[in-house]
Amino acid sequence: MSLLEQVRQPRRRGRAAVEAIAGDRTDRARLLTAALCAALVLVALASLGWGAADDTRALPALLSRFGLAEAELRDRVIVWGVRMPRMVLGVLVGAALAVTGAVMQGLFRNPLADPGLVGVSAGAGLGAVSGIVLAGALPALLTGWLGLWLVPAAAFAGGWTSTLLLYAIATRQGRTSVATMLLAGIALAALTGALTGIIVYRATDQQLRDLTFWGMGSLAGANWSRVMLAAPLILAALAAAPFLARALNALALGEAAAAHLGVPVQRMKTIAILTVAAAVGASVSVTGGIGFIGIVVPHLLRLMQGPDHRYLLPNAALLGALLLLLADGIARTVIAPAELPIGIVTATLGGPFFMWILLRNRAVMDL
Amino acid sequence: MLEATGIRVTLGWREILRGIDLFARPGEVTAIVGPNGSGKTTLLRALTGEVDHDGQIRLNGQDVDRLRPWQLAAMRAVLPQATALAFPFTVLEVVRLGLAAGLGAARADLPGKALRRVGLPGFEGRLYQQLSGGEKQRVHLARVLVQIWEPVAHGAPRWMFLDEPVSSLDIGHQLQVMQVARDFARAGGGVIAVMHDLNLTAMFASSVALMEQGLITGFGSPDDVLTDAALSRAYDCRLRTNHAPVTGRWILPQGAEAGLS
């Protein structure tokens, strides 16, 4: 019995305990939600102790804010000014990447649709890079407030345009062609990559420094203003996702059948595309491109609890946040005191993992 | 009442439906028959609002094009000719998709009941993608059934649109599924079914529409429409109604040279 089958059909006793009604995986999903919540809280707290500074001092520094412990100013700054925003940003971006992955896969009815793979992140990156360079060209007066918002807004516009383009190219008469989608995504990624290259080529040295972290993806630049920048769009997208869940379930039957089930398909597609663009745009604008979270997390969850989007989307947010925090932990400890860009960690772990899934399940890959 | 008048559909420069009037009463199974490519599926897709069309379609007196998707979903369910399902849903999860569209998720007992009605008891926990073709087809029928479980809701009939509901079923399940459709009609609902099997049509339908090249060329009771002459012309082969001593009408091709009209 392959591992996949074991995950899908746990031994009789285990199934009887978790599955009250045959075929009903609701309770299993709820259990998983509880477990993921607990794990996320633990890892989030632990992450405040990871890093170059001595980790036994993290707890007092954390509690000192509430007058519960004594801590040096330096430790308080490290925990509250550096690691806390980094943790919050990691949670936001991890959740955003995993949920947008799941939403896109539902929209395209394909488990390979991931913003990173099909060029949406590249589009958002192009937007962000244009934003950075454009901000440099604006009069100094404007760059203060507007410049801050210009980059996320441009990343959003870039992500939105490429999602829209992709959907328009890949969908004919209500059917989305997987092959067309992947090919169009490759073309789109190449085109946006080339345009990004042109812009980077024309950038100044200062702008180049700003641009370098795009390529690899990193949480290293996290601070509270970045959190504030990304949070509104990401939270808006995460809040919209539950309203898409039912419609995405119906969409698994195809657009026509979904319409017959009462789903306003066109409106729902618009909302889904806006959601993806908002969350990917915001994430890319603060952390650059971080791959594989959006594809690995929903895939794992579908194996564990089934594809029902009412439970897939919230659990994807939790697991995405959890995995990104863990990846960030690896990124900042493995070559301490220096650190790796997190995109390198997710790619080195996620790439082989994904290949393993593909090899393992050659027969059932039409998920 | 389903009243469709002057339905025209053009797909890619070709006029597929060339002016169709169709009336169907609740309480009856109305069958649409005709050769491949005559436009049966296209007509069903027009009737369910899936393709753009000229002409007017009224369901229970309401203009279908003016209704919101969820209003329509509470009034009628559709079984398509072919369905693909993305992602590994269980049978129960597929059937529940219909539940959410129609009555709301409150009636947790319905999926099990519907699965028994279509001859799939105990299939709830199976993965849909691992079922056989005929089993899949009946899962979708169960999904359609839970969407419009009560044939009459708030005094108005509900409707079932079925595109070749028995195309991949064995003879026992063909009869079972047609009986489900007829029971639904007898309880006050309306059934529109695209059919290829003329004998099942003769057995179960109250009215038949015969389609040829985008037009309805015969409409009425099976006795009036399924005549040797009309069928032989429409299907371009020699067909003849026999009368079996026990089962009655039986439409058969004539001899080995039947195809050579």
Ligand SMILES: Nc1ncnc2c1ncn2[C@@H]1O[C@H](COP(=O)(O)OP(=O)(O)OP(=O)(O)O)[C@@H](O)[C@H]1O
């Ligand atoms: N999207 C389309 N674009 C162009 N032509 C189409 C389209 N869909 C169907 N047709 C054509 O319209 C005609 C009617 O098709 P339809 O599917 O309605 O036939 P049908 O009566 O259901 O046939 P079957 O018995 O094989 O299911 C066919 O000739 C078909 O090729």
Ligand SMILES: [Mg+2]
């Ligand atoms: Mg057809």
